[in-house]
Amino acid sequence: MSRISIIILVVVCILFAVSWLTKTNALDGDNPVREAFLVTLSAFLTLAIMSFMYKDNPYYKFAEHLFVGVSAAYWMCVGFWSTIVGNLVPRISDSLASYFMVPPQPGTLNFLYYIPIVLGILLLMRLVPKVGWISRWPLAFIVGTFAGLNLIRYLRSDFINQISATFVPLVVDWKGFGDFFSHLSLSVGSQFVDMLSNLVIFVGVFCGLVYFFFSREHAGWFGRASRLGIWVLMITFGASFGYTVMGRISLLVGRLTFLFRDWLGLIS
Amino acid sequence: MGNIGVLVVLLLILGGLVWLLVRALKGKEVERRVIFAFILVAVAAPLLLTITFEMKPTPIVRALYDRIETLPPDSRVLLSFDFDPPMSPEVQPMANAVTRHVLARGLKPVFMTLWATGQAQFNITLTDVIYREFPDLVDGVDYVNMGYKAGNEGVLNVIRTDFRKMFPTDVNTVPWDSIPVLEGIRSCSDFSLIVSLGGGKPGVKEWVLFVGDPTGVPTAGGVAAVVAPQLYPYYPGQLFGLLGGVKGAAEYESHFRDNYPQFESMDTPAMVMMGPQTVAHLVIMAFIVIGNTLFFVTRKKEGRR
Amino acid sequence: MRREIPLGITIFVGFLAIVSFFSPPLEGLGEDFTLFFDIIAVFAFFLGGGNLVRLHLTKLLKKKRDWGFSVVTLVGFFFMLAAGLFKIGNPGDISASVTAQGSLFATLYYNVHLPLSSTMYALLAFFVASASYRAFRAKNREATVLLLAAFVILLGSTPFGQLLTNWMPGGIDILEIPNLAVWVMSSPNLAGQRAIMIGIGLGVVSMSLRLILGIERTYLGEDRG
Numbered sequence: 001m002s003r004i005s006i007i008i009l010v011v012v013c014i015l016f017a018v019s020w021l022t023k024t025n026a027l028d029g030d031n032p033v034r035e036a037f038l039v040t041l042s043a044f045l046t047l048a049i050m051s052f053m054y055k056d057n058p059y060y061k062f063a064e065h066l067f068v069g070v071s072a073a074y075w076m077c078v079g080f081w082s083t084i085v086g087n088l089v090p091r092i093s094d095s096l097a098s099y100f101m102v103p104p105q106p107g108t109l110n111f112l113y114y115i116p117i118v119l120g121i122l123l124l125m126r127l128v129p130k131v132g133w134i135s136r137w138p139l140a141f142i143v144g145t146f147a148g149l150n151l152i153r154y155l156r157s158d159f160i161n162q163i164s165a166t167f168v169p170l171v172v173d174w175k176g177f178g179d180f181f182s183h184l185s186l187s188v189g190s191q192f193v194d195m196l197s198n199l200v201i202f203v204g205v206f207c208g209l210v211y212f213f214f215s216r217e218h219a220g221w222f223g224r225a226s227r228l229g230i231w232v233l234m235i236t237f238g239a240s241f242g243y244t245v246m247g248r249i250s251l252l253v254g255r256l257t258f259l260f261r262d263w264l265g266l267i268s
Numbered sequence: 269m270g271n272i273g274v275l276v277v278l279l280l281i282l283g284g285l286v287w288l289l290v291r292a293l294k295g296k297e298v299e300r301r302v303i304f305a306f307i308l309v310a311v312a313a314p315l316l317l318t319i320t321f322e323m324k325p326t327p328i329v330r331a332l333y334d335r336i337e338t339l340p341p342d343s344r345v346l347l348s349f350d351f352d353p354p355m356s357p358e359v360q361p362m363a364n365a366v367t368r369h370v371l372a373r374g375l376k377p378v379f380m381t382l383w384a385t386g387q388a389q390f391n392i393t394l395t396d397v398i399y400r401e402f403p404d405l406v407d408g409v410d411y412v413n414m415g416y417k418a419g420n421e422g423v424l425n426v427i428r429t430d431f432r433k434m435f436p437t438d439v440n441t442v443p444w445d446s447i448p449v450l451e452g453i454r455s456c457s458d459f460s461l462i463v464s465l466g467g468g469k470p471g472v473k474e475w476v477l478f479v480g481d482p483t484g485v486p487t488a489g490g491v492a493a494v495v496a497p498q499l500y501p502y503y504p505g506q507l508f509g510l511l512g513g514v515k516g517a518a519e520y521e522s523h524f525r526d527n528y529p530q531f532e533s534m535d536t537p538a539m540v541m542m543g544p545q546t547v548a549h550l551v552i553m554a555f556i557v558i559g560n561t562l563f564f565v566t567r568k569k570e571g572r573r
Numbered sequence: 574m575r576r577e578i579p580l581g582i583t584i585f586v587g588f589l590a591i592v593s594f595f596s597p598p599l600e601g602l603g604e605d606f607t608l609f610f611d612i613i614a615v616f617a618f619f620l621g622g623g624n625l626v627r628l629h630l631t632k633l634l635k636k637k638r639d640w641g642f643s644v645v646t647l648v649g650f651f652f653m654l655a656a657g658l659f660k661i662g663n664p665g666d667i668s669a670s671v672t673a674q675g676s677l678f679a680t681l682y683y684n685v686h687l688p689l690s691s692t693m694y695a696l697l698a699f700f701v702a703s704a705s706y707r708a709f710r711a712k713n714r715e716a717t718v719l720l721l722a723a724f725v726i727l728l729g730s731t732p733f734g735q736l737l738t739n740w741m742p743g744g745i746d747i748l749e750i751p752n753l754a755v756w757v758m759s760s761p762n763l764a765g766q767r768a769i770m771i772g773i774g775l776g777v778v779s780m781s782l783r784l785i786l787g788i789e790r791t792y793l794g795e796d797r798g
Contacts, residue, residue: 038680042688049692053304053699065642067689068625069649074686076622077657077678078384079615081671083418086437088612101668103443105436109605116609120616127623133575136793138613140579141586143784143792145610148590149421151781153477157506158774161481162767165505186745188752197760204764205771212772229768234715236765238722239757240497241709243513245701245723246730247358247493249548250514252311252698253541254357255691260315267318300703307702321732326755353687354694388672388682395674415670418618419611426604426611433604434611441668500758501767515730546731548698553727555705556720563710 005058012059016044019263026265043263046255088113166205168198204232277313281306281547285554292562295569303555310551311544319543320536325519332488332509333369333523335461341374343460344453348475349393350466352385355492360389361538362490362517363465364397368531369524371402371411376449378459380414380435382423382470387416387439396535408442412449415439420470424478429455457483467492472499476506490516514541580787587785625650653681722757729754 001009023036048063090097090105091113097104119138126135172194174180184192210222211229218226260266284306291298325333339345347367351359370377381387390413398405405411414435417423426434431453432444444450452458456479464475464487472489480487486508489499493513503510511520517538525531586606593603629643655661662677663669672679711717728734734750741749747756783789 038684042684045685046688046692049689049696052696054301061639061642062645063689064693065645066649066685067693069629069646069651070653070681070686071690072618072622072625073650073653073657074678074682075384076618077654077671078387078416079418079618080658082384082387082416082439083611083615086415086441087417087434087608090436099667100441101666102437102441109602112605113609113612116612116616119609120613120619123613123616123620124623126620127627136575136579137582138616139792140582142610142613142617144583144586145422145590145607147583147781147784148587149425149478149607150777151587151785152591152594153421153481154774154777154781157477157481157502158770159778161506162501162771162774165501166767185743186747187743188747188756190747193747193756197756200760201764201767204761205767208765208768209771212768230715231718232761233765233768234719235722235757235761236497236769238719239726239762241719242723242726242730243493243497245549245552245705245727246513246515246545248698248701249307249311249545249552250358250493250541251354251691251695252307253315253514253544253548255688255695256312256315256544257357257537257541258688258691260312266316298706300707303703303706304699307699311698323732324751326751328755328759353691356687356691385682385686387670388679388687391672391674391679413670417611418614419607420614422607422610422614425607429600430604433608439670440665497758497762498766498770500763501770503759503763513730542731546733549727549731550733552702552705553724555702556709556723559706559709560711 012044016040019043023263039263043259046259050255088116092117166202168201170198170202171195172198200232203228208232273317274314274319277317278547281310281313281551284309285551285558288554288558289561292558293565295562295565297562306555307548307551310547314543314547315540317543318540319546320539321518321542321546323515323519323522323539323542325523326516328503328510328512329516329519330509330523331504332366332463332490332511333520335486335488335509336366336369336373336375339373339375339460342376344376344378344449344458345370346456346459346462347377347379348462348464348466349379349381349386349390350383350464350471351389351468351492352383353389355467356389356392357541358492358514358517358538359465359467359490360392361514361536361541362511362520363389364393364535365517365520365524365538366463366465366490366511367393367397368401368534369520369528371398371405372528372531375460377411378414378449378453379411381416382420382474383466383468384416384418386466401531401534408438408447408449410449412447413439421474421478424470424474427456428479428482431455431458455483456485459485461485462487463490464488465490467495471495472507472510473502476502481506514538514545518542576790576793579793580790584785584787587781591785622650622654649685653678653686656681722761725750725757726754729757 019040020036023039024032027035029035045063048059051057052060085100085102089100090102091107091110094104119141122134123138125131173191180191183190186193207225207229209229210225211233216222261268288298347370349363367377379390381390394413398411407413415438417434423434435444437443438447456462462475462479462485464472466472472491472495475489476487479485487506488509489507490511491499493515496510496512496516499507499510511517518541521536521538525534525536589599589603589606593599626647629646632640632643633647656677657671660667660669660671660676660678662675663671663673664675665673672682709720711720728737729751734754738749746752780789
């Protein structure tokens with residue numbers, strides 16, 4: 001380690017200790033020392049990740065590697081207790097169910113529940129290169145289930161229902177030309193705006209689909225429809241960008257709120 | 269003093285942007301760390317000054333609010349906490365706001381999650397909303413937390429027709445038959461409303477595809493902003509309401525507080541976040557304009573050469 | 574047989590998932606098989622954890638570059654695993670929720686996992702700002718339309734947009750920026766997203782069909798001996 005690295009490490013440790021002491025004095029509650037330590041730890045881990053914005057450094061790497069380990073273990077533990085203990089154990093063993101204090105679930109088809117155990121163990125064989133090929137069996141089960149479920153759902157909700165929802169009335173609340181022109185306005189909820197919205201939806205979906213049809217040359221009227229489709233898609237991507245910016249900024253606001261409120265106590 | 273602070277901060281940021289624009293007109297770029305510092309100040313300063321705005325709910329947000337308002341008391345509502353810590357600044361406020369509204373109306377929420385992290389995120393709502401604002405409510409009688417199950421769409425496929433098969437107990441291993449809130453519930457069709465709060469996969473889309481559409485149960489969502497535009501095709505037929513990002517959460521909080529004066533002192537984190545959002549959005553727009561100015565100036569210079 | 578059996582499994586399970594949707598007597602069996610899938614998903618988590626340990630242990634034992642950080646990963650992993658599997662410090666008994674308040678597992682989640690994962694994603698705010706300055710160029714008409722739509726949404730999402738255009742008379746209030754933003758989202762954005770959704774839906778259906786019929790076999794990997 002270079003001299004500058006040692007100096008930085010010492011400064012970080014001193015700042016950690018100062019923060020811990022200061023927070024301990026500032027906090028009420030049953031165990032202010034423990035709470036102060038945890039808040040300081042969270043704050044320093046946050047700053048370690050944020051230090052990447054300056055440049056890659058050992059503190060960022062430490063935080064990143066810690067995150068990977070903790071995250072993997074979290075999902076394993078919650079998955080084990082919720083689904084293995086919650087759904088598998090009560091069906092295969094009354095004694096195990098009694099040990100884990102979960103109510104047993106008797107059933108005539110419970111013997112089938114040894115299948116996921118076997119397939120699960122086969123999946124773990126992926127860790128052993130020589131017999132890793134056997135993990136294709138549970139993988140095939142997963143792929144088959146996904147394919148079967150998704151085929152029906154996407155066909156119904158993302159295709160049929162979407163097509164059906166596109167066929168909106170292009171003429172809304174029609175009471176004759178006189179009434180239409182006398183109430184013509186660009187106010188929210190007006191007849192003209194509603195009709196315009198429906199027209200944009202109907203034509204926009206159609207032209208957007210035309211753009212994605214690459215089996216035919218985009219020339220003539222087909223090409224014009226395709227160009228209109230591009231314009232609609234550009235508005236779509238612009239809207240997505242706008243919302244993406246909002247989302248990303250929110251994440252930063254969230255972390256800064258923690259630092260300013262919970263750690264530094266600058267805001268209530 | 270607060271208003272002067274706001275003015276000073278806005279003037280400082282404006283001054284910085286003018287400096288960037290002048291550099292762009294001269295064809296000079298700035299280092300990315302300057303941009304990073306800019307956005308940090310643009311977000312931090314309004315946060316420190318606690319600038320908040322009143323928000324008027326848009327129709328898509330209002331739809332969820334009005335639906336909860338019209339449900340009869342004791343209706344069972346399924347709330348799914350399908351998010352993790354990165355989404356929590358946007359989704360946690362909406363989760364808290366919807367939970368508060370549901371409980372204030374005397375409805376019976378059943379909580380669950382398709383994300384392992386959702387289980388821990390729900391505990392935040394439990395502490396900040398249920399224990400703090402509704403201390404008389406009894407777990408199992410007035411609400412219940414069914415916890416997490418692995419399997420994503422697989423979970424939805426089972427609970428669509430047999431809820432108990434997937435969740436034989438609640439998160440604390442209390443058996444189904446000992447939970448009064450679940451009496452009469454056989455499948456998702458027996459709920460009056462389903463609200464999925466999340467922003468990834470599985471999330472609102474999967475709830476619509478696997479539960480909402482097949483069962484016809486009214487389904488709404490609260491999602492991170494990144495995902496919100498992608499869900500509009502489902503509105504209003506398959507998804508009757510949607511809270512999109514922190515703006516949707518702020519609109520919901522504001523509207524709820526206006527109509528429930530007894531909750532006037534409640535936490536409104538989403539409304540507080542709108543201050544930094546506003547300034548940051550303006551700064552981002554300025555960056556786009558300045559960046560394009562630089563682009564055109566540079567292109568013109570290269571054209572002359 | 575190394576490829577035929579998994580193919581057979583895919584075809585059988587895929588068909589069962591579809592048929593159980595149309596045939597009520599098979600609905601229960603379909604639910605059971607879906608539960609099997611959910612249980613196998615947890616084993617996939619174990620596989621992920623096992624792979625992580627194997628990777629970092631190898632790095633550590635062979636003293637590869639940055640092996641010291643692998644120690645951090647392994648310590649964090651095993652510490653969290655022990656806290657969760659043995660419910661250390663859990664105020665309840667073995668039946669209590671693993672994420673119960675006050676447990677070591679919950680403490681590690683709220684004070685290590687939560688700040689780390691949140692901050693990782695919070696960095697994206699900086700990158701989106703940098704991209705706005707460096708990358709988003711109005712090089713042609715289409716890009717300009719994209720940026721204009723983004724501007725309407727960005728302004729409409731904030732009270733500043735209302736401030737800019739609230740002078741507009743009622744007859745043209747659709748042009749008020751917040752109202753315009755709502756209209757953009759619920760009309761042209763909806764149209765474009767729907768077109769994309771229909772295209773993706775068709776893609777998913779055709780890929781699912783190919784998988785179930787055994788035409789698509791890339792998920793089986795290469796056959797080595």
